[in-house]
Amino acid sequence: MKIVCNREKFQSAYQIAAAVAPIRSPKEILINVKLDARGDKAVLMATDSEAGIRLEMDDVEIAVPGVALLPLQRVGNILRECSDEVLTIELTENSLDIRGDHSEFHLPKINPDEFPSVTPFQESAYYEVPARLFKELVKRTVFATDVESTRYQLGGVLFEMEDDQITTVATDGRRLACMHGKGVAIGGFKNSGNSTIVPTKTLQLMERSISDGDDLVCIAARANDILIRTNRCTIFSRLVEGRYPNWKQVMPSREGRTRIDGLAGPFFTAIRQASIVADTESRGVDFTFGNGTLVVAARAADIGQSRIEIPISYDGESINITMDYRYVMDFFKVLDPDKAFALEVRSNAEPALFSTDDGYTYVVMPMARQ
Structure with a gap:
């Protein structure tokens, strides 16, 4: 050779x-x-x-x-x-x-x-997704997997592909990321249920392997494994064993919630600044919405305290919620700074619901106020 x-x-x-x-x-x-x-x-x-x-x-x-x-x-x-x-x-x-x-x-x-053979993509029934959408489906969910828990089914991203909609879901029990997009079933491909759980490592590899020249990603999910193909690359992976929790039950109702609209960049900056003096163990940051202002505040006895203000469109009564700043920052890390989003909250006793207009939803459980 x-x-x-x-x-x-x-x-x-x-x-x-x-x-x-x-x-x-x-x-x-x-x-x-x-x-x-x-x-x-x-x-x-x-x-x-x-x-x-x-x-x-x-x-x-x-x-x-x-x-x-x-x-x-x-x-x-x-x-x-x-x-x-x-x-x-x-x-x-x-x-x-x-x-x-x-x-x-x-x-x-x-x-x-x-050297063992590496399975080529020879499937006649598969699901087809635009490459750019596939990268977003992975990027916006894979970070929320739980790779350290004994709940092995949480160590991957759930794929649901049915008719013209593909959904990816990831959770570690404290937050949940979900992304919807449009795809096409080829050759009568069908995939539903909660058993197509793709390992985190495989998806990170797939995300890196997609090049600018790739236009489509083909996905063939089988009983125990999955094949993913681009123009130049085929990746084979065994699926994570187990059945995924019913994630739809975790999604909070939007009824009775207060909606705050904003851009990712200013919110991300405020949280980063406030987190500088957040407690290193609890990592809790207080969010207070009201009177046209968001106040992001943190304090720790041996470090100090912070208070960051940014203007918002909400002028109603004050709403307070405490969240782990890492989980909130993860949401903004996968968005462009000028991306519009909505945050829907009700109280510090219920989860916060983040969303964008392109099918992305993110749920964060609240923390006890410091």
């Missing part, structure tokens, strides 16, 4: 594929990235047995077709530290050689025959 490639483009693709491979494993064969250079495309593959990736590269000259295993960290270090613009990667009878105009490396040859 012998290929010639642009180092930066190859490194960019390699980093995405390498994110799947384990750094340590009892199966040493997995601590490699497989390079399959046959036909008119070169494909990078990696797997940790629970998830796998196939990433196609177009800008590669295949001089001699073949297959090679690239040692995960050593090749990653070479691609990062090497300054050559063009590299030749060649598998000889005795070694794996990587050469540029000013450098060359010779690594031990590894037999690729023992």
